[in-house]
Amino acid sequence: MRRIVIWLASTVTVVVLLFGYRTSTNGTSVSAESSVVIPSTAAAAPTSAPSGSSSSGTSSAGGSTSSGSTSSSSTPSRSPGSSSSSTATHTGSVVQTRWGPVQVQVTVTGGTISAVDVLQYPQGNGEGQQINAYALPILVQETLSAQSANIDMVSGATVTSDGYVESLQAALDEAGI
Amino acid sequence: MSALIDRPTAGRLSRHVEHVMGMPISIALRGRHADTTTGHRAWTAVLDQLREVDRIFSTYRDDSIVNRLDRGELDLDQCPREVAEVLDLGREAERQSGGAFSICLPTTHGRRRLDPSGVVKGWAVERASHLLSDLDDTDFCLSAGGDMVCHTADVERPDWRIGIENPRNPRMLIAVVPIRSGAVATSGTAHRGQHLMDARTGLPVHGVASVTVVGSSLTWADIDATAAYAHGAAAASWLSGRPGRTGLVVWPDTTTTIVDGRSTLAG
Numbered sequence: 001m002r003r004i005v006i007w008l009a010s011t012v013t014v015v016v017l018l019f020g021y022r023t024s025t026n027g028t029s030v031s032a033e034s035s036v037v038i039p040s041t042a043a044a045a046p047t048s049a050p051s052g053s054s055s056s057g058t059s060s061a062g063g064s065t066s067s068g069s070t071s072s073s074s075t076p077s078r079s080p081g082s083s084s085s086s087t088a089t090h091t092g093s094v095v096q097t098r099w100g101p102v103q104v105q106v107t108v109t110g111g112t113i114s115a116v117d118v119l120q121y122p123q124g125n126g127e128g129q130q131i132n133a134y135a136l137p138i139l140v141q142e143t144l145s146a147q148s149a150n151i152d153m154v155s156g157a158t159v160t161s162d163g164y165v166e167s168l169q170a171a172l173d174e175a176g177i
Numbered sequence: 178m179s180a181l182i183d184r185p186t187a188g189r190l191s192r193h194v195e196h197v198m199g200m201p202i203s204i205a206l207r208g209r210h211a212d213t214t215t216g217h218r219a220w221t222a223v224l225d226q227l228r229e230v231d232r233i234f235s236t237y238r239d240d241s242i243v244n245r246l247d248r249g250e251l252d253l254d255q256c257p258r259e260v261a262e263v264l265d266l267g268r269e270a271e272r273q274s275g276g277a278f279s280i281c282l283p284t285t286h287g288r289r290r291l292d293p294s295g296v297v298k299g300w301a302v303e304r305a306s307h308l309l310s311d312l313d314d315t316d317f318c319l320s321a322g323g324d325m326v327c328h329t330a331d332v333e334r335p336d337w338r339i340g341i342e343n344p345r346n347p348r349m350l351i352a353v354v355p356i357r358s359g360a361v362a363t364s365g366t367a368h369r370g371q372h373l374m375d376a377r378t379g380l381p382v383h384g385v386a387s388v389t390v391v392g393s394s395l396t397w398a399d400i401d402a403t404a405a406y407a408h409g410a411a412a413a414s415w416l417s418g419r420p421g422r423t424g425l426v427v428w429p430d431t432t433t434t435i436v437d438g439r440s441t442l443a444g
Binding site: 133134135136137138139140149150151152153154155156157158159160161164166167168169170172173 | 323347357
């Protein structure tokens with residue numbers, strides 16, 4: 001456990017981009033992301049017992065609309081000092097965002113993040129459901145192909161049947177990617 | 178044409194494409210009826226309904242109801258009731274867009290020509306998609322020439338991922354929209370040359386390369402994409418005034434503006 005905490009502290013701050021939104025409505029700037037930082041600072045809890053503990057940290061938001069501190073609890077599934085394949089889950093506390101409460105959990109296996117689960121996300125009201133129904137467009141690298149983007153459909157200027165053969169959508173329909 | 182693909186995350190995905198209204202109609206289905214007789218029957222019903230829409234509304238067919246109405250050979254009350262519905266939508270869109278969008282387009286002869294195409298596609302596909310949402314425990318994405326309705330029936334299944342074409346290089350993507358249930362429509366001129374005009378002037382639009390709108394209704398996402406595009410360099414500012422619409426404006430130099438109207442939703 002200690003090893004994992006130290007690894008987390010020394011290598012990475014886990015930022016989970018839950019969803020992005022813009023904080024103004026004038027449509028002239030790109031989106032800010034709402035993010036939740038999983039606290040991972042061993043320094044903040046240097047005396048914690050190795051058998052599972054809590055550490056504290058803060059959450060931050062790319063926008064200005066979510067705030068509050070978080071703490072996390074860690075639940076190692078194996079005893080400290082076990083092999084590098086040990087697994088631990090780190091659960092962030094509930095963070096209030098403008099859309100509602102958000103809570104995430106990170107699973108670390110063998111020193112690598114193997115899963116990020118959203119335990120709680122806004123869904124209690126109509127607005128939350130709308131937010132979850134569709135997200136903002138995410139800009140991609142200019143060189144990204146349809147295949148590597150793992151897309152299901154293509155939206156673009158209206159494709160006529162004549163132009164279809166040359167289109168990305170045709171490639172998707174044929175290749176089934 | 179159809180294809181079946183096994184994808185570990187999304188389960189079995191079935192794809193089909195047919196050409197109706199002069200454009201490709203593509204569908205992706207997953208879930209219970211992705212590959213059942215019921216699913217195929219629903220897809221056939223979608224195509225039948227779109228073919229009927231084409232017979233009524235096509236401006237390319239001399240004998241379509243809309244062309245006969247425009248020539249004065251029919252009165253509105255002699256037309257199928259869908260015609261009045263679409264014309265009402267067109268008038269509402271014209272009002273809400275300040276006239277940049279219209280179903281009565283200026284012609285070189287001075288007379289305005291009835292062309293509800295800008296309303297018909299989104300409206301028709303949204304209406305046809307109801308035939309698919311009746312399918313139990315089945316997700317679908319139904320696209321007509323790049324404008325689509327997406328639906329996810331099961332919270333366990335992943336979002337649909339919609340690639341947004343780069344208007345300057347339609348073989349490449351410029352963005353991806355993750356969507357569970359809703360509509361995506363894009364207006365631009367990448368595939369057909371300059372065919373979009375500002376209805377106020379009858380002149381081709383400059384100052385914008387493409388507009389993508391994401392919203393709950395394809396009818397309005399499609400109208401708004403076209404209307405925003407018709408505003409040219411003012412596309413993003415006009416779109417940002419539309420409640421509940423999210424979108425992507427791509428400028429002629431491929432810089433982009435993301436518009437997020439979700440916070441303006443009522444309730």
